[in-house]
Amino acid sequence: MEYFKNRKTIRNYSAEHISDLEIDEMLAAAAHAPTCGGMQLYNVIVTRSEEGKSALAPAHFNQPCLAGASAVLTFCADFNRVSRWARERGAEPGFDNLQSFISAMLDATILAQQFVTIAEMRGYGTCYLGTTTWNAPQIIEALGLPELVIPVITVTLGVPTGHLVDIQPRLPLDAIRSREKYEPVNIDSAYSELESREDSRRFMKENRKDSLAAVFTDVRYPKAGNEHFSEILMTVLHQQGFLK
Amino acid sequence: MEYFKNRKTIRNYSAEHISDLEIDEMLAAAAHAPTCGGMQLYNVIVTRSEEGKSALAPAHFNQPCLAGASAVLTFCADFNRVSRWARERGAEPGFDNLQSFISAMLDATILAQQFVTIAEMRGYGTCYLGTTTWNAPQIIEALGLPELVIPVITVTLGVPTGHLVDIQPRLPLDAIRSREKYEPVNIDSAYSELESREDSRRFMKENRKDSLAAVFTDVRYPKAGNEHFSEILMTVLHQQGFLK
Known part of the structure; x- marks a missing residue:
């Protein structure tokens, strides 16, 4: 339990x-994580x-965590292999649709998180790169991904430098857990502690915003960018x- | 490491x-899992x-794993809370788009998997219900989910009955891991071991199919069903x- 409460994302290797x-060995163990109908x-x-990392x-x-990593793992939603399996056995696959993508994306994400847990428990450092679906076309090109394969999340892996990293703050549980029905949380109770942290104030100052929320909406995840990458x-x- | 290699999905509680x-306590620990920009x-x-389980x-x-579970946890992608936070602080959220859904879905799935690992390591049994995105409208209704909240995966949780459960088979690592570029696998090497298992043969017989692949394409995940639930x-x- 201590591991789970104290884990940290590590960007310096x-x-x-x-x-x-x-x-x-770590991937093979992670592959025992749950998977849709056992299909992996x-x-x-x-x-x-x-060369691969540069691409x-x-x-x-x-x-920088990418260039400095010992390995970069791109977890892809893949219905290509199962579809080829079906065709080679004379069956007709029907996985060229949104729901199949969602199933494969769930599978790939569950596998990624299991890998991250295994690696971190061994003392390695990992960092997720959420940019994976934003720039999927370049990744598809770099890795030669065929039909029915889409990269969904990337993990960088390395030996931590020992550089001091704080545990990232989390919202109170009431902000993320509902009982029986969805409970809209009180925003002030959910965010006041986070907003009053010194690092949050520094973050606002660096980004010249008068609220922490505005750093997220205006600087880090602006609407125009989200819409641009959604179209892609x-x-x-x-x-x-x-x-299809 | 032994836990990861020997874990099993448990449906009887x-x-x-x-x-x-x-x-x-388990959810609070799981919430230390990685999350997009710390946004949870x-x-x-x-x-x-x-009453809730029946709904x-x-x-x-x-x-049956749902009715028999001690608790049912529906993990939802949620940009509602962050959007309300932004508005209450005078910022303009721009999360009404596909890429934002994907970020939230990744977050919810990573949290779910971390919760599953924590619960299983404590000796509890869990089972994912992949039906969550198929019948999202009924779940949205039952749980009262507002705008920008979509259920992505459900976990049933309970104390195992001790009923014997086999470790589910997995494909050889070469079938799911590529080096540097996507490597299309040889289907026979990937699937021959799985296909020759006695339980696979029983599965084919029960479903009256002459290949294991056909059980997946024709019975369990047929094209028409996948397309129907994709439209939904x-x-x-x-x-x-x-x-939007």
């Missing part, structure tokens, strides 16, 4: 190498070469064959 | 009660009452405000 064998609707592309870097806005993702869903 | 306090884009609705049951095709989900995305 030492030059120490993690072996292919160990990554495979995912493929994980492990990038270790400098992925722009899609992740050149975040809708195109990707079409092009990769999930909106 | 004893009548033993798990306290609200303990569920809250989720709400978990915990259903304990018989959810049809949406999950009356699967697209409508839900519109109605809940994620495709």
